[in-house]
Amino acid sequence: MNRLSLTVKPVFNSGLGVLIFLLLGGCVFKTNSTASQPSQIQESQREVNQVTVVEGLEHPWSMAWLPNGDMLITERPGRLRLVKNGVLQPTPIAGVMEVLQLGQGGLMEVSLHPNFSENRLVYFTYAHGTAEANRTRIARATFDGQALRDVQVIFEVTPAKPGGQHFGSRLVWLKDQTMLISIGDGGNPPLSLDGELIRLQAQNLGNPLGKIIRLKDDGSIPDDNPFVGQKEAQKAIWSYGHRNIQGLAVNQATGQIWATEHGSRGGDELNAIKGGQNYGWPLVTHSEEYFGGEISSERSRSGMIDPLIVWTPAIAPSGLAIYQGTRFPQWQGDLFAGGLVGKEVRHIDLDSSGQVIEQKSIPFSQRVRDVKQGPDGFLYVLTDAPNGKLIRLEP
Template sequence: MALLSPDPAGLPVEPVMLTTVAKGLEHPWGMAWLPDGTLLITERPGRLRILRSGRLDPAPVPGVAPVAADVKADQLFASSQGGLLDIAPHPRFSENGWVYVSYAHGSRDANGTRVARARFDGRALRDWEVIFRVNRSKSGGQHFGSRLVWLPDGTLLVSIGDGGNPPVSLDGDWIRLQAQNPASHLGKVVRLNDDGSIPPDNPLVGKKGADPAVWSLGHRNIQGLAYDPVHQRVWATEHGSRGGDELNLIRAGANHGWPVVSHSREYSSGQPVAGSTSAPGFIDPRRVWMATIAPSGLAVYQGDRVPQWQGNLFVGGLVAQGLRRLQLDGQGAVIGESVLPIGARVRDVRQGPDGELYVLTDEPRGRLLRVRPAERPAAAS
């Protein structure tokens, strides 16, 4: 049974100290550090930015033109949720120079999520190569996903949204039902080799009527995905519909229920999306936020700068305009939750190589912020 999050008004608030590391980013979406400490940041309009030695390069990285051209062709980024999305260097970047990005491709009437890789030489991208295309086109500009996470075996997880809310349809029914179609990439997490080929041990390989790239199914729109190397598990946060945002522990082959089971309600009527919140054969979420936080970005803190945060999950909130800090027990059950106010829409949260926690704010002039616990005044003697 899923645990429902307490009313946000009743949660403890942890004051934080925010330091602006960079500003002037246009709707930043994802970030990733290279081995030399360089930080790459995506901007939804189709630009890739570099932060070196604490300073933001004024010019975008050349070589992202294919993304910019695809997105700007119908301005998906300007009026909806598409654009240049997540970024993840190859685990052996120092050897091969590959950087992977996810992005929205296509027109207003036919579009979908893609993953490409290119070699980054410190100045520009080259050898652009699309390694994955969602196998069902959709209309509109909703629910692309799409986070990228490397597993220790060198395979790549990619979260794909369900395609959108009613009245968006496909095959004569609401498109969100594609999340339960094992032949469709929509509403899934897919697992790929680094060249885009399919790992032979994916859970649906060889199963009739299933796409072999599918790793888990029954998702609405995952925009937070993180691997916990200590406990060797994958966490995801996904948007609900009018409440019902979820924290999920993702397993290979698992069905997480959307839209057959859910705590969400319809935007139009306020009625429940599903007839049940739990049912046999579906995996319950570990946490459900009935008051919408709109989760985007997820980090497992393993740094040493803030010992009390060790092993905690940090969930970014767009509507909540802050972070949720979740404390877990050894089995991954949530045993504590608190609010870290940021005061802006949080699009991504990551732990840096320096052991600090960083967030990107989703604003026309977005910021990269370092987040630390506020210093408490010394007790009077």
């Protein structure tokens, strides 16, 4: 399922080539050959106003809105915070599970059950274990308005991995009230598992590393997952060949699933996700090793899905939203991808068929960890810093 593609690359022996590459933000776009070439520019400040709602968050990771408009925000060191009437409450919410704060790991995603108003269930992803043996866990708990009760681990990644890298951990709900969760590949060289580089587990259907998994709300596995009938496969797997997805979103109107994925040295990706498909990592990639040199000489392979956008240099994508509100009618159906290294939100303009038209950059002063649309129709951004912020984007 490869796309006929037009690739824009830097031509370093040409001043014009360098200029074009920089103007495109170092992007490689995968488009139909008949489509117009997308471009990347800065979003006009006349279109977007950044309003700081909350400050003083320690490395916030994810946010979710309660039915009354209050917000839950996770802090990576292991705290769950409540924002009530726009004010950060001084005391963290009690009852949070013990997490491993190591490297990229800690308390990460927070998401409400679609029927939260009836069942009061809140879902979390977090790192658990030790520096030598850790994993991503998924848990749910009942929130009574003051504290978490009846915390239950409903899924954990096996095997355990060493180090503090690549936990993935974005969680989204589908219309049938099953959930998709991204799981990282385990980490960079020299980290290994069973005598080979751990990143190769992204191609191993026997475990969840480097995958998106699909679960029912109690952690059980749906009977219609794509690999349920394959004897040696982990039945929870939805898609595979991923490095470290930290942006995941579903268009509730169309059912289309989108993901933004960290590359290594360059090679960050935007992908349209389909169940049962292989997205190539690390056999097919635009990334290079952090210490230099190719990871693979292949950029595309039959039977593997090509990305729609490749970002080189890396923006380190984290947080992804599909705008479906009315405050910015001109943004309807567009994607908004946070960038950690880029300190920005990339506005990705899509046409009606899901093809990329252009990108615009909304710059921030701090790394961007999460982007979500609020129930009020505004976009909200969490910045990743010791003094992180919650920022609202307004016309």
